[in-house]
Amino acid sequence: MEQKRKEIIINEIKYWKQTRLLPEQYCDFLLALYTEGNHNNDVDQPTKQVPTWAVRFTMILIGIFLPFALLVIYFTELSFVLQTLILSLFVIICLMTVLFFAQHKMLTHIALIVGALSLLLLSIRACDVYFSGSTTALAITVICNCFVWLLIGWRFSLMYFVISGVVGIILLFSSFFI
Template sequence: MDDKRKKIILKEITFWKQNKMLPEHYCNYLIALYTEGEEQLQEKMIKRKKHLNMEIFFSFLFLSMIGISIVITYITDVSFGMQTLFLSFFFFLLIISFFIFRKNKKNLLLIFITGAFLFLLYSVQINDTYFSSNKKSLYILILVNCVTWLLGGLWRRQLFFIIAGTIAVGTLIIFMFIW
């Protein structure tokens, strides 16, 4: 059968499938029959490419949020209120991303890692502003942050946070007693 006739038949079968004129499994069988199995491979490749593009976009977005937060917090001379505004905006973006990822059943680990890093930056920023860079208060705030990582990792069963929280708490306790 020539390609022009196959395309017309496939277009009709796709129309039947979309409008539920035939059961879906019949349409899938006919599509596989006329395309000789190649149609499903192309659909999977297109879906995989869209998924990869979305993952790259969100990875870049979250990494840029971390980079911008570091620049705003430590490199530029921005007031505490403005820094808090930026970090709050980034947390708002993370919350929106969380709901989008959960709705699409995507992996939420990247959102949690970005949120934990922003929370760490915010803890250090609070120490610098309210406690005049006191070492003991910084240790306590970071310890609370690391314990939050550990508890969050246990609660969500995220091995990354369990390991990072455990190592960070152990290291922090050692530094607290040495210095």
């Protein structure tokens, strides 16, 4: 087997071991097989795993943010400043969660989705307050959010963000020209 292919397989097995996709004994066996017994466990740095309960709790908490954000925006008489502060807090918490889990080589789709939708709500609400009744400002706001979705989809290789961004841009342009 060629060396480059072996390195790719060895890196994948190390990733499986790190993320616990396979039991550690299986990964050690496969590493010994592909490195022909030259693999040294002391070379690998131990990875600190995030507890499963912490991930689940965070995802449930973030999953509650979006309905709460909708409630704050559409069904309360809070001032614009307070609504903006609450939605900005939601976006920041989702961003921090994504960055934390990305640092641990985990991707949390719920945090990305809720953060993107909260940012859309925040930007549309701000556009509504500052540019009341301006369809051009609203269209620019929506297209900026679609480009952010495209960027997130491209950066994290998430097809649903890319599709959402493209469909949003197509729908926006078709609503103006049809």
